[in-house]
Amino acid sequence: MKRLLSFSFSFSKIYIIVMILINLLVVGGYFSYAMFTVSKERSNAISIVTGNLTYKLLVDDNEGNTLTVEANTVKDFTITLNNSNNRKARFNFYYIGDLPTNTKVGYIVEDGTNPMPDEKGINLEKIDTTGSSNSYIIRVINNSGNSVTINLGVSVGLDYNDLSLPDSGHLFEEITHKGEVGTVVLNNISKDNIHNDGIDTFTTGEYPNNYVWYSGKLWRAVSVNNEENTVKLVTEWNISSIVFSSGSTDFEGSYMEEWLNDTTVDGFLGNLREPDNFIVTDAVWDATMDDRALGSFERPDGTTVVEDAVGLLNMYEYQTSYNGTTYSNGYLNNGLYWWTLTPYSSSDVRTVYHDGSAYSSSPSYASGLRPSINLKSSVHIVDGDGTISNPYRLNGDNDTNLSGALLSSRYSGEYIRFGNDENNLYMIVSHENGNGTKIISAEPLKDSGTFITSAFGSNTTFSSTNTIGTFLNGNYLTSYVDSSYANMIEDSTTWYLGTVGYGNSYKLAKYTDATGTSTTSNVVEAKVGLLRFGELMAGQFDRYAVKGGTNSTGLTTTYWILTPNSMLYLRSVNSNGNANDYSPSYAYGIRPSLNLKQNVIITGGDGTKQNPFTLELG
Helix, strand or coil, X not given: CEEEECCCCCCCCCCCCEXXXXXXXXXXXXXXXXXXXXXXXXXXXXXXXXXXXXXXXXXXXXXXXXXXXXXXXXXEEEEEEECCCCCCEEEEEEEECCCCCXXXXXXXXXXXCXXXXXXXXXXXXXXXXXXXXXXXXXXXXXXXXXXXXXXXXXXXXXXXXXXXXXXXXXXXXXXXXXXXXXXXXXXXXXXXXXXXXXXXXXXCCCCCCCEEXXXXXXXXXXXXXXXXXXXXXXXXXXXXXXXXXXXXXXXXXXXXXXHHCCCCCCCCHHHCCCHHHHECCCEEEECCCCCCCCCCCCCCCCCCEEEECCECCCHHHHHHCCCCCCHHHCCCCCCCCEEEEEECCCCCEEEECCCCCEEEECXXXXXXXXXXXXXXXXXXXXXXXXXXXXXXEEXXXXXXXXXXXXXXXXXCCCEEECCCHHHCXXXXXXXXXXXXXXXXXXXXXXXCCEECCEECCCCCCCCCCXXXXXXXXXXXXXXXXXXXXXXXXXXXXXXXXXXXXXXXXXXXXXXXXXXXXXXXXXXXXXXXXXXXXXXXXXXXXXXXXXXXXXXXXXXXXXXXXXXXXXXXCEEEECCCCCEEEEXXXXXXXXXXXXXXXXXXXXXXXXXXXXXXXXXXXX
C-alpha cells in the first residue's frame, strides 16, 4: 500500500538521519523501489527525497538467487548488483531458511579474510559507486554431508550522504513498513485490540487488519509469541470438513492430526508451499481438556500438548479473538461450524458454531476445519497492509510477473479465471494427477445470482451418465464453459468413490483402508466430476450466518461431493461448513471439479481472489 504524504515543520536545528531498508527475497529478476531519506540539518523544514533504484541480481553471471553447494565442499559465488541510479546505495545480503549443521555462509572482504557470521545477515557494508555495479564474493562452507541449496536475499537502501535536498518539504511515496512478520503485525494493530497474557500477544476485536496471504490461502494472524516472535495463523475459511476421530477426543493420533500433517497430495501439509522455509515444524499445540463455558477465558495449563507442524486453535485462543467478552464480536467468528483442538470430555470435542458460540460434538461427526500454523520469526512481510483486500504478503511467497509460468507449478487455494459470466472464478485444489492441475469452482454454480441445484442421482454412485454427471459432462461444458476453456480440460480423469461412514478416516474416500497404501477399485472415468470427502477446498469460503446472529446470509449453500456415507446416503458439504449425509434424490448445489492439462500457462494475475490468474493453453 502506498500513500502520499506531505511534511512541513518548523524546528530551530534538527539533525535526523533515517535509512529505510527494505527486505526482499530476489527471485531471479529485476526489482525496484521508491526509497526515501529524511535530511540532515535544514532550516525550517524536514525534507523528503525520493529515488527509484533498479537492480539486477546476478549469481556467477546468471540471473537468480539460488546457491547450490555439494556435500563436503567449499564454494565461492560471485554476486553482482547493478545500480542504474545516480545515487549511492547500501547492500546487505542474507539467506532464507535454515542451514544443515556444519554449513556456514560468509563473504570475502578486501583484506582476504572470510567472516562467517552467526546470523543470517552477511552484513556487507559496502557502498556502490554512482551508476555502476559492485561484485561481491559469497563463500559457503558445507560440511554437512548433504548437498545444500541456499536462497539469497538482499536489503538495499539509499545512502544519505550523496543526496541533494530541496528547499522545502514535498510529497513522497511512503512504502508500507516491511520487516519480521510478528513485528509488522503487532505494529499495525491498535493497543485496544491487543491482549498480552505474558506468553503470547493476541490480536483481538471484530475487524483487526491481520490478514495474511500465504500458499494460496487467506489467513488471520492470531498471536505472536513473546519469546520466539513466531506468529500463529489460522485460515479465514474452512478448508475442508472431516471426521475428527473414530471416537477418541485426543488430537494426537486422530484423523484430524493425520490430515493436517499429511505430506502427500491428500493432506494439508503436503500442499503448503515450502513449509520448511516458512513454518515451525515442531510447534507445540495445547490440547488440554476444557469443559468450562465461554467467558472463563483462562489459558490452559499444558496438561496435554502435541508437537506438530500443523494443528487447530484451542478454545482459549478462540476466546482471545473477542478478549473474553461477547463471542459474536471476535474476528475468528467466520459464520461457519469448525473444530477446535480442545476436548470437552472423553466423548466430545469443542466446536465453534456459526453464531460464534461454542458447543461439544461427537468426534465421529464431520465438521469444518481451519488449519493453524506458526510462521517462523525469520519470515518477513514484503507487501500488503493487513486488510482483506490487501493482505500481508510474505518474502518468498510474493511472486510477481508469472506470465508464461505453468499453472501446474502453483499452489492449492490460488484463484483462477475459468468459465463464463458469473461462474468464472475457480480455485486450485491440488496436482493429484501429477502434471496437471485439479481445480474447482470457487462457489456452487449460479444462475442470475441464485444457486442452481440438482439431484445427485437414483443412487449414491457417481458416473458421467447419472443425473448430476450428465449435467456436468454435458450442459455444463456447453453453457458454463466455452470452447477456449473446455480445450484446457483433460478428456478423462479418475474419480474415487470410496465410502466414508461415521467415525471413519478421510482416506477411505480414495484408498482401500486407512493406511492409504492402495487406491480403491471403486472409481469412474469422466471429464468433469466433484470433490470427494476430506479433499482440499471441500469446505466453505464465505459466511453462512450474519455477524453476531443465526440468520442465513445467502452467500453459501449445501453442495454435493462424491463420497457415499453408506449405500443409501451421500455426503455433502453443508452451507454451515459441516459434512452431512442425504438421500441422493435431494437437490443441492453443484461445484464442478476437473483437471486442466499440463501445458496450461498463466498469462496474468497473482492468484489472489482480487487478482486471479488468467490462463491460456500453451
